[in-house]
Amino acid sequence: MTQVSRIVILTGAGISAESGIDTFRDSGGLWEKHSIEDVATPEGFARDPDLVLGFYDARRAALADVEPNAAHTALARLERDFSGDLLLVTQNVDDLHERGGSTTICHMHGELKSALCTSCGTRSPWETTMIDRPPCPVCQAPTLRPDVVWFGEIPYQMRRIEEAMMGCDLFVSIGTSGAVYPAAGFVQQAKRLGARTLELNLEPSEGTSIFHEARHGPASELVPAWVEEVLGA
Numbered sequence: 001m002t003q004v005s006r007i008v009i010l011t012g013a014g015i016s017a018e019s020g021i022d023t024f025r026d027s028g029g030l031w032e033k034h035s036i037e038d039v040a041t042p043e044g045f046a047r048d049p050d051l052v053l054g055f056y057d058a059r060r061a062a063l064a065d066v067e068p069n070a071a072h073t074a075l076a077r078l079e080r081d082f083s084g085d086l087l088l089v090t091q092n093v094d095d096l097h098e099r100g101g102s103t104t105i106c107h108m109h110g111e112l113k114s115a116l117c118t119s120c121g122t123r124s125p126w127e128t129t130m131i132d133r134p135p136c137p138v139c140q141a142p143t144l145r146p147d148v149v150w151f152g153e154i155p156y157q158m159r160r161i162e163e164a165m166m167g168c169d170l171f172v173s174i175g176t177s178g179a180v181y182p183a184a185g186f187v188q189q190a191k192r193l194g195a196r197t198l199e200l201n202l203e204p205s206e207g208t209s210i211f212h213e214a215r216h217g218p219a220s221e222l223v224p225a226w227v228e229e230v231l232g233a
Helices: 013-017 042-047 049-065 070-081 096-100 158-167 183-192 219-232
Strands: 006-011 085-090 105-107 110-117 123-125 144-148 170-174 196-201 213-216
Touching (some): 006 158, 006 183, 049 110, 070 096, 158 183, 170 183, 170 219, 183 196, 213 219
Parallel strands (some): 006 170, 170 196
16 A cells, blocks of 8 residues: 555444444444433433433443454554554544553543543543442542533544644544544545545445545454555555
């Protein structure tokens, strides 16, 4: 493949699906079991905090039963061995990229293993439940919530992402539906700025036609193969 020096990678639920983590939009996924408005909005949290806290407590606990797959470890290898600049942006709130070996990750939608105090604004590493209203490690107020970005909230680290997009010569989208903004608009932004664009997804996404190139199949097969191409170029 053409030599590249600056890559931005966006990952979505599809990269973790092969590890056994439910996706939101597929049949049988989390959106079928819970209403978006009930568990993924500030209004839902205000209306029924126990439902929301219990939902995310269960998702956090479920991380103990899954492992990173070949796609996660391939991206960690790329981070380690690529001679240029690389930013890994994920929409996922799981920790599989970290456990797969990646060290520089932009969690634009937050993290399951982080707690946000609504009283003092502190973000703290978190492994256990929140439904029993544990105190904030900093201010001691019993006002913790999952440190995840809900619908209607602004994603994290957008300035960092924008700066990386401005300078990249390749944008790669892995395992994303192309339905959730602002991430769904990254491919158009990258093309407008002159970068090549590549989709690696199980099946065509809503934005497949926008990409310069699209490859479809399991992430655990496509991503390692693509990383081999990049490192061998």
